[in-house]
Amino acid sequence: MSLQGKKALVTGGSRGIGSAIAKRLAADGATVAITYAGNKAAADATVAAIEQAGGTAFAFQADAADGASQRAGIEQAAGALGKVDILVHNAGVAEFATIEQDTDALFDRQFDVNVRGVHVGTRAALPHLSDGGRIILIGSISGELGLSAVATYSATKAAVAALARSWAKDLASRNILVNTVQPGPIDTDLNPADGEFAQQMTTMIPLGRYGTVDEVSGVVAFLAGPDASYVTGTTINVDGGTAA
Incomplete structure (x- = not known):
């Protein structure tokens, strides 16, 4: 119960x-509030799972692409807590398009959620963030790799890591630690390990398999906990060696 x-x-x-x-944060002792864009049923299921395990959780609607909605959701969550x-920015979207296929709308949507939403949300949370707190941004190894059809998404995740590096310096006087966790291929419902592209993707992974969501959450829990008290301004890849 380190948290x-x-x-x-x-x-x-x-x-x-x-x-x-x-x-995972709840299992480690934290009271948790989550935001969700529109899937209330899934948010309620996450809250219920935490409560059934003996924890305390809340859920609030917030569209990270909309500044007013993002600020309102952050304020509601901070009020409940x-x-x-610990602030973890996980909300994100990915659209697959080559440069010939890309559009202004696809570009704007990804930057609005993945970058602007993080920027707006962090500024909204700062008045509520404790000195000595943690900000953890969920990036992607795509921000380091040149992969076909994900240029805009990759650019957003490179921007996320850049924000964290600078914010780590901006907030050091408050002892607020800011880091980025960059997942690689992770088995989720949007990117299943038995999906259409999984076999091709797996050949790129030195460990030869997709990662699990629990392997990502474990690294986040480390950065949120006392053992990471001297870690700030860095990125940690959870990718089975893919970006090495």
């Missing part, structure tokens, strides 16, 4: 990696 008494806010926490992060010790 006993801590209050955690996870954006995009209704399913997949975000849900796993919320459950009383304060924020």
Whole structure:
């Protein structure tokens, strides 16, 4: 229970990696609030799973692409928690398109959610964030790799890592630690290990398999906990060696 008494806010926490992060932080003792864009049933299921395991959780609707909605959701979550010790930005979208196929709308949607939503959400949370708190951004190894048909998504995740590096310096005087976790191929309902592209993707992974959501949430829990007290401004890849 290394996070006993801590209050955690996870954006995009209704399913997949975000849900796993919320459950892990709760299992480690934190009270957790999640935000979700529109899937209330999945958000309620995550809250129910945490409560059934003996934890405390809340869910609030917030569209990360909409500044007003993002700010309102953050404010509601912070109000329910009383304060924020751990802020995890997991909300994100990915659209696959080559440069010939890309459009202004696809570009804007990904930057609005993946970058602007993180920027707006962090600024909204800062007045509630405890000195000595943690900000953890969920990026992607796509931000380091040149992969076909994901240029815009990759650019958003490179921007996320850049924000974290600079914010780590901006917030060091408050001892707020800011880091990025960059998953590689992770088995989720949107990218299943037995999906259409999984066999081709697996050949790129030195460990020869997809990762699990629990392997990502474990790294997030480390960064949120006391053992990471001297870790800030860095990125940790959870990718089976794919970006090595």
